[in-house]
Amino acid sequence: xTAETTIPDAAVAAVRxxxxxxxxxxxxxxxxxxxxxxxxxDTGLWERFDPADLATPQAWARxxxxxxxxxxxxxxxxxxxxxxxxxxxxxxxxxxxxxxxVTQNVDDLHERAGSHVVSHLHGSLFAPxxxxxxxxxxxxxxxxxxxxxxxxxxxxxxxxCLSPVRPGVVWFGEALPERxxxxxxSAVAGSDLMIVVGTSGIVYPAAALPERAxxxxxxVIEVNPEPSALSSTVTHRIAAPAAVGLPALLRxxxxx
Ligand code: OAD
Numbered sequence: 001x002t003a004e005t006t007i008p009d010a011a012v013a014a015v016r017x018x019x020x021x022x023x024x025x026x027x028x029x030x031x032x033x034x035x036x037x038x039x040x041x042d043t044g045l046w047e048r049f050d051p052a053d054l055a056t057p058q059a060w061a062r063x064x065x066x067x068x069x070x071x072x073x074x075x076x077x078x079x080x081x082x083x084x085x086x087x088x089x090x091x092x093x094x095x096x097x098x099x100x101x102v103t104q105n106v107d108d109l110h111e112r113a114g115s116h117v118v119s120h121l122h123g124s125l126f127a128p129x130x131x132x133x134x135x136x137x138x139x140x141x142x143x144x145x146x147x148x149x150x151x152x153x154x155x156x157x158x159x160x161c162l163s164p165v166r167p168g169v170v171w172f173g174e175a176l177p178e179r180x181x182x183x184x185x186s187a188v189a190g191s192d193l194m195i196v197v198g199t200s201g202i203v204y205p206a207a208a209l210p211e212r213a214x215x216x217x218x219x220v221i222e223v224n225p226e227p228s229a230l231s232s233t234v235t236h237r238i239a240a241p242a243a244v245g246l247p248a249l250l251r252x253x254x255x256x
Pocket of ligand 1: 025026027028029031032037038039040044055104105122170171172197198199200201202203223224225226227228240241242243
């Protein structure tokens with residue numbers, strides 16, 4: 001454990017006792033990989049961009065090239081990033097218990113660290129699909145060297161029905177994908193510990209999952225350097241960033 005990071009003994013015991021852990025993550029999980037969160041002051045994406053222009057069905061209808069270009073830009077930032085020590089600690093945690101990740105993140109950093117991702121609640125930057133017939137799109141970026149600042153990019157045409165291909169993410173005003181939600185619910189219903197990392201806990205229905213775990217009497221550990229909307233609900237708090245708090249938790253669990 002680092003001198004600055006306090007890991008409550010009861011949290012360590014909860015991890016040691018757990019056989020099936022559901023990890024619920026938000027944007028703070030990837031912050032130390034260089035991926036911006038949404039709501040952190042100064043650096044959050046929603047501080048710099050208006051979600052109404054970029055992350056709604058109305059924005060897509062108005063200006064598909066702006067929306068497609070913005071998500072291409074975000075996908076490029078993720079492709080250039082690496083999983084951080086927090087992602088790796090979660091993958092390590094699965095060496096001696098079942099660990100399933102339910103993430104609100106649209107990046108693939110958990111997968112690249114080796115974790116089992118049960119559910120991408122808000123979709124994925126890497127699963128575009130036809131906006132009309134829903135056919136998954138597997139085409140590659142036509143111009144991988146395009147400057148990241150260039151935000152307007154015409155979306156490709158669906159090979160089946162020629163409609164524009166849309167980002168495979170959930171926008172404001174859209175329902176969560178049913179399969180992803182059902183898988184998340186099952187994970188929460190079956191696990192005996194939840195670890196919540198890097199989420200403000202204000203976007204529903206995702207934020208209801210930790211509340212549900214607490215309602216079942218399952219301990220919930222939060223890892224977040226700042227208090228969140230879930231902090232008063234969770235059982236244990238580790239006030240540290242993910243890339244510090246999660247490795248420290250793992251070391252404490254292993255008695256290292
Ligand atoms: P937010 O940007 O709302 O919250 C980020 C959280 O991460 C905050 O609680 C920060 O304190 C915390 N945080 C920052 N740095 C951290 C670090 N290094 N380690 C751990 N925690 C850190 O992001 P989300 O809660 O993920 O939805 O946002 C939820 C949803 O709102 C997103 O999935 C997205 C957004 O609009 C859609 O796009 C549908």
